[in-house]
Amino acid sequence: xxxxxxxxxxxxDSTVISNLFIDEYMKDANDAQIKVYLYLLxxxxxxxxxxxxxxxxxxxxxxxxxxxxxxxxxxRQLLDLDYDNSQNLVGIxxxxxxxxxxxxxxxxxxxxxxxxxxxxxxxxxxxxxLPAVKAVMPxxxxxxxxxxxxxxxxxxxxSADQLQEFKKRQDTAQLLFITESYIGKPLTAPEMKTILxxxxxxxxxxxxxxxLIQYCVDKGKKDFKYIEKVAVxxxxxxxxxxxxxxxxxxxxxxxxxxxxxxxxxxCSPTAKELEFITRWTKDYNFPMDIIxxxxxxxxxxxxxxRFEYAESILSSxxxxxxxxxxxxxxxxxMHQQRRKTSAAAPKQAANRFNQFTQNQYDFDILEQxxxxx
Numbered sequence: 001x002x003x004x005x006x007x008x009x010x011x012x013d014s015t016v017i018s019n020l021f022i023d024e025y026m027k028d029a030n031d032a033q034i035k036v037y038l039y040l041l042x043x044x045x046x047x048x049x050x051x052x053x054x055x056x057x058x059x060x061x062x063x064x065x066x067x068x069x070x071x072x073x074x075x076r077q078l079l080d081l082d083y084d085n086s087q088n089l090v091g092i093x094x095x096x097x098x099x100x101x102x103x104x105x106x107x108x109x110x111x112x113x114x115x116x117x118x119x120x121x122x123x124x125x126x127x128x129x130l131p132a133v134k135a136v137m138p139x140x141x142x143x144x145x146x147x148x149x150x151x152x153x154x155x156x157x158x159s160a161d162q163l164q165e166f167k168k169r170q171d172t173a174q175l176l177f178i179t180e181s182y183i184g185k186p187l188t189a190p191e192m193k194t195i196l197x198x199x200x201x202x203x204x205x206x207x208x209x210x211x212l213i214q215y216c217v218d219k220g221k222k223d224f225k226y227i228e229k230v231a232v233x234x235x236x237x238x239x240x241x242x243x244x245x246x247x248x249x250x251x252x253x254x255x256x257x258x259x260x261x262x263x264x265x266x267c268s269p270t271a272k273e274l275e276f277i278t279r280w281t282k283d284y285n286f287p288m289d290i291i292x293x294x295x296x297x298x299x300x301x302x303x304x305x306r307f308e309y310a311e312s313i314l315s316s317x318x319x320x321x322x323x324x325x326x327x328x329x330x331x332x333x334m335h336q337q338r339r340k341t342s343a344a345a346p347k348q349a350a351n352r353f354n355q356f357t358q359n360q361y362d363f364d365i366l367e368q369x370x371x372x373x
Contacts, residue, residue, distance in 0.1 A: 015042045020097045025076060027190060028157065031225050035059050036069035037078065044094060052089070068151055153201060153232050158193045166196045175206050182213045183222050191224050202235045211242035215249060218282075246274065255281060255288055262295030263306045276307045284318045289325055 017038070026034055036055060043050045052070075056063045070092070073079050082091035158166075166172055179195060180187055187195070198204040204212070212234070216227045239245050247268060259277055260269055269277060280291050291314065298310040322328055 015045050017041065018097045021078075025078065025097075029072065030155075030228070032059070032061055032065045033069040033072050035061075036066055037073055040079070040092065040094060068154070071151075072154075153235055155194075155197050155228070156201065158196055160189075163189060163193055163196065167192065171206060175209060178210055179213050182217045194224050194228055197228070198231055202231055203240075204231065204235075205240070207242050208234075208240065208245065211245055215245065243271075246271075258288060259291060259295060262292045262299070263310065264299050265306075273307055276311055279311075280314055284314060286314060286317075286322075290314075290317065290322065290328070293325060293328060 015038070021037075029037075036059075039050075039055060039058065052063050052066045055061070055066045070079070070081060074081055078095055078097065080093040080095065081089055082093070083089055167176070175195065176187060176192065183191075195209065198209050198212070212227065212231055216222070216230055221227065234245055234248070237248055239248055256269060256274075256277055259280075260266070260273075280286055291310075294310045294313040294317070295306075297313060298306050302309050317328065317331070320327070320331055322331070
């Protein structure tokens, strides 16, 4: 009987991820770094080429984010980057994973091997000393930005001893307690390392960290990856105080912009104006359509003290339990009805006999009192 040839029509539609990556490397990486590494594995298994710009477009990141992610994994010896003499990235070597000295801390791993730049198409002699290489991907992009290679805000890898020393500081306990109160749960070790990063690298004060956590939680964001992105953004803007952060965040808050625009203002709100806006959105808990309605009525009514005038409208609506614009229509209708009733009532002519409070007498009672006397 002839031998049978066994084959299939489809290719493998899966990417194998090492458990070692999940157990030891993934926990300390941010979302951009994880996405880039997994995507490289996927493209390698599919034998497809890619580029920094393609990866950036794929995950809606900047090219700097992608280059930082590549640099991160190179430092942790998960991959190596090849450059030519013009400092163009021409290859990525994805390494076989190995345990980090049995300690579970990548900080103890030796530095990644460096490459001597060579012309495109040639292989660096230093590659002969590299560990087993899983694959080589064709990769040609412009030279990485120097700022990306030396990122001043890159998050260090803190050891357990460093974290323990941080927790022993006199002011740390209060800061961690406040953070846990905002987040609503005990902090994990990576989250405490992020707080340490804010102080150690970004040089944030306790007050600024307090405001940062509160700001993110108020926006409904309790994930530390998001909080870290906001912190780095503030650091890049040179923000060092809560007041500066408040002013900067107000410029990018769509609701604040809409309210300021609704009141005919095209500048950043003052601290007093922010108090009004916070009261309307947080304390009164009005939706934006009701606040904008009050702003439009304010602009039609006055050119001065518009925040105070809008406050009088919104506080009145709050007392009348306004929740929707239909409630406002009912209040307007009742107000118009009262005005009509008042206008239809007969008016007494003013004279010296009726320009005082008129008393109401019960003449039957008065007559009985007189007869009894």
